[in-house]
Amino acid sequence: MSRPRRERRSVVAVEAIGAYVLVRVTRGSLDPGIPGQFFMLEAPGRVLPRPMSLCLAPRGELAFLLDPIGPGTRALAALEPNDRLHVFGPLGNGFRLDVERPLLVGGGIGIAPLPYLAEALEQPPAVLGFRSEHHAEAAALLPGADVVIDPVLVTDAMPGGRDVLACGPEPMLEAVRAIAPDAQLAWEAPMACGYGACYGCVVEIDGELKRLCVEGPVLCSS
Amino acid sequence: MSRPRRERRSVVAVEAIGAYVLVRVTRGSLDPGIPGQFFMLEAPGRVLPRPMSLCLAPRGELAFLLDPIGPGTRALAALEPNDRLHVFGPLGNGFRLDVERPLLVGGGIGIAPLPYLAEALEQPPAVLGFRSEHHAEAAALLPGADVVIDPVLVTDAMPGGRDVLACGPEPMLEAVRAIAPDAQLAWEAPMACGYGACYGCVVEIDGELKRLCVEGPVLCSS
Amino acid sequence: MQLLNASGCLDALTAPDVASSLDAFVTKTVTPEPREGNTPVRIAETDFGMLNAIGLANPGRDVFVRDVLPRLCDALDVPIWVSVGGFTAREYAETCEQLARDEVACVELNLSCPNVDEAPESAAEIVRACRDVTAKPLYAKVSPHSWDMGETVRAIEAAGADGLSLVNTLRGTTLDARLRPTLSRGTGGYSGPALRPVALAAVLAARRATSLPIVGMGGVETGRHALELIACGATHIALGTVLFADPDAPTRVRTELAAEIKSLGSGSAEDVFGVALDAVASEVNSATR
């Protein structure tokens, strides 16, 4: 696994994609890592950086898809080309890629790690769920995916007999796990550091509180 | 005396004048007040506003000359046209204008209130001292003034027998007072509020600690 | 919900219009003897707040009662709270006796004066001594340095206080470019935005310990900030440092607060009162993955 590095990178572009925002930064000598790994992005004016899954790794760039829901993500969404920010990663454990019949499942901003994952797995089938047409515009990042919109759920549209790799809100992941017990699921938790220093991101794993940034964010559900 | 008001104004222009910066804002319904009075300017990103003498009152505008020496004045100097900031004033007591043979004396950024004062007194003679040629470029705001540069001092160049109205650093004001005991002097003190609320700006006046923002900033030295 | 100024953050004689925009005016702390206050520099800005070392400048209680109080009454239509300071319980009580006049709506005991030990016994002793001599509503103003807010507050309530004012400043220092303390005294009271989480925690802890009214303060700049203090259990709100930047803050904060309450679908501040306490009790979300 590649050692995480922290570098001051430049913003290449900030593009709206439906309700979300794609922030592209220069790659420098950062390693894009394994799909499902994440980076800590400096959020201008905030005390703590914000964890973001790598969404795309165009040549010479790293691209992050974000949902501007609070002060940190809004500060990131307000970046302009040539602005500079510190980027630290890749961090955590990504998806295992040695699966036979992959199916990607994403809910809302949970689509973020899937484009880069799809590339690694050579464009497997995917099911994406969104809460509105506007949000669903982000499906353009994953051409060929099946898209459902609330009140239809991804679990209504998931074909069986597949190796599921999923990312999305907690209730979605719980529902996916219920029908695909072996699924690889990418979880979230509030993180201060992303590299095991703060013990802020613990979640219950195998009956114990463990650091999601070290043990995850991708966990095997069973 | 006119009642102070607080309004959100727009920046018209920010211009370098030698080592100083002239910030021009739209006047709105603010009253420019009496020369020597001051305004509290919101300094973006800072907790407290900063006191600034009115320097010029072009039609529809208020203009402040500032020396970017710290976080507040640097934030003000970094404003750009159309940025907005709260401006509160006019505050304090200005110069008495009923003088017979006025002479304006300014040291460094102490030139700030003099252009507006000179206008009210119909361009009386003036002596200005600066610490460098670069700083002395600000003398352009007071055409016809005598200019001296360190190590020559304003007190070396002051003609006698005049009603002195002066603004400048404390040692200069002390020196002016020594040779012109009746001078009207505009003092400075750190201010949090500018309208008598905090008791932070006290200085010794007639043997007592009094609020400079209420009793001054212009005091009769004797 | 009443909106007040924080003691020491407004002079109603110099700015009567600002004082009149509040529901009550709180005086700067009055001490037995006149105090000139500290030598300047008395104030300094920090990155996220400010420091003050005014040093309780005030004319002393005799001049206050004889001279200042009548002028305040003339200048203001709103009730007057008098903040009282001292160095012994007896001094506080004597001042309270002098304040037994119709013009005084409420007495706020500033229990965070320099040299006043704020261990619960001592705070309680001061409150009790004052309770013995006055029928006026007595509010106790507590410092956030209190190690056990619950214990402090229970002791103060048992001693007969009618309400609490939370919080006073923290102790802070800031240095100038040449590494000298900016304030002549070296250290001052730290107020403003940085204090907000501390004020919320203090009010929350106090509200768990008592049902007395609480004047919440500490870094309030907007209606949202006021709303959060109310959600933590404040019954009233005081504005301090924000008044220096914005004398129109009382009217603005009131308007913003009403809009915040409306956007929550609530009718009044009372609906929001203490909701943060219920949340902690009820929400222990055990994560299972």
Place this chain on the structure above:
Amino acid sequence: MQLLNASGCLDALTAPDVASSLDAFVTKTVTPEPREGNTPVRIAETDFGMLNAIGLANPGRDVFVRDVLPRLCDALDVPIWVSVGGFTAREYAETCEQLARDEVACVELNLSCPNVDEAPESAAEIVRACRDVTAKPLYAKVSPHSWDMGETVRAIEAAGADGLSLVNTLRGTTLDARLRPTLSRGTGGYSGPALRPVALAAVLAARRATSLPIVGMGGVETGRHALELIACGATHIALGTVLFADPDAPTRVRTELAAEIKSLGSGSAEDVFGVALDAVASEVNSATR
């Protein structure tokens, strides 16, 4: 001047390279029994700092000594300071006895644990109990909630401490959009930039009371911040919250500090040590106008 991490702000086993960039590594507080820590949510950002309610998650002293300490020694070249917590003086002392091993360079007594009363007597009692059983250097870590820092520090020194660590977090609360406390526990420790003036004041007050070494901490993000703590009397500096945003902070802060010292025309941190104290003593500028 040594650069350390603040306890609980770095795991040397997960990030040995970061720990090795320090002059010494301080462990997270070790308690007698293993503690799982608090239910999430455990951390929250505020506008000018952060809150944590980790809840002293640690494997307990037995597992720490048997299992973690040997692994720390293998992973690190730098000295190891062990932070010790507990609920009674006896618990602290028993842990100190277990830490009488060559691998432990220093013991830091975390005197700001929940349920540990931090009145001077109690802090002193803990220090004395530990002093009786260990010859290791003993540092006492004090909370900024202490009402009289000078008194606290003198009591701790008299009890036999070899040094002080200042400051621990303040208590703080923050609410989410729906007015529920963001942290499951309701309240947490407030750290980061907002703490800087509080840390400077605490170190200044402690330095006035003692000549013991002081590890200064609280919101240090840059060499300038470290310099200010040194000017207030800190002999060493610890980095806490900044490590979350910047794991390279130790190297950066060290470089910046050297540049700051050089720009002042000084040769080393020792030249700047305590200069803020001299300034207050000498500078009382009486304004005459």
